[in-house]
Amino acid sequence: MWLETQRLVLREFQPADWQPLAPILVNPQVMKFSLTGILSASQTQEKIESFITSYKKFGFGKWAVILKESNELIGYCGIAVEQIDNKDETEIGYRLEPNFWGKGLATEAASAAIQYGFEQLKFPYILGIVERANTASVRVLEKLGMRYERKTIFHNVEMDVYRLNCKN
Numbered sequence: 001m002w003l004e005t006q007r008l009v010l011r012e013f014q015p016a017d018w019q020p021l022a023p024i025l026v027n028p029q030v031m032k033f034s035l036t037g038i039l040s041a042s043q044t045q046e047k048i049e050s051f052i053t054s055y056k057k058f059g060f061g062k063w064a065v066i067l068k069e070s071n072e073l074i075g076y077c078g079i080a081v082e083q084i085d086n087k088d089e090t091e092i093g094y095r096l097e098p099n100f101w102g103k104g105l106a107t108e109a110a111s112a113a114i115q116y117g118f119e120q121l122k123f124p125y126i127l128g129i130v131e132r133a134n135t136a137s138v139r140v141l142e143k144l145g146m147r148y149e150r151k152t153i154f155h156n157v158e159m160d161v162y163r164l165n166c167k168n
């Protein structure tokens with residue numbers, strides 16, 4: 001899996017990527033809206049292992065986001081299988097290093113991931129689940145063309161479910 005956008009490459013994580021990912025996932029600003037809170041280096045290694053397990057099991061998962069101009073790993077973005085309201089769903093997710101926020105990069109990464117999900121993986125729809133207070137993430141979902149669908153309780157947290165249907 002290799003996706004290229006104007007400014008980014010999305011590729012599968014490798015175990016060694018924990019080195020650039022750990023400083024991102026230990027940052028409270030990045031993990032403010034997360035089910036886990038900040039991650040230690042070993043928890044980041046486990047997270048990457050879980051991404052790799054998803055590639056093996058489903059053929060997709062959360063991918064490393066690389067800034068082309070510097071070859072720097074600036075976060076992750078991709079599609080995961082999550083149980084939402086007792087159903088396995090495909091969910092878009094993203095998390096980027098704060099120095100790179102506000103430049104449209106999450107939207108650029110997520111739209112490439114969604115296009116891949118619809119065209120290559122043939123998903124009929126993709127969901128986004130977000131806490132209402134996470135305004136930047138809600139805005140990204142809206143910019144992707146997602147529509148608010150319903151509320152849910154996800155791992156004991158009230159979340160909003162957004163949905164984008166494949167147009168084909």
Ligand SMILES: CC(C)(COP(=O)(O)OP(=O)(O)OC[C@H]1O[C@@H](n2cnc3c(N)ncnc32)[C@H](O)[C@@H]1OP(=O)(O)O)[C@@H](O)C(=O)NCCC(=O)NCCS
Nearest residue numbers: 030033094095096101102103104105106107135136137139
């Ligand atoms: C959510 C996140 C990935 C967005 O990344 P990004 O690259 O800055 O996103 P974009 O630049 O594509 O778009 C962000 C949008 O939110 C808006 N925004 C940013 N902060 C905001 C805030 N505090 N309140 C309202 N809007 C905000 C921006 O103005 C922009 O909208 P615009 O293009 O209409 O101006 C990034 O903030 C992040 O990593 N957050 C922490 C992790 C996280 O919460 N992930 C989502 C879990 S559901």
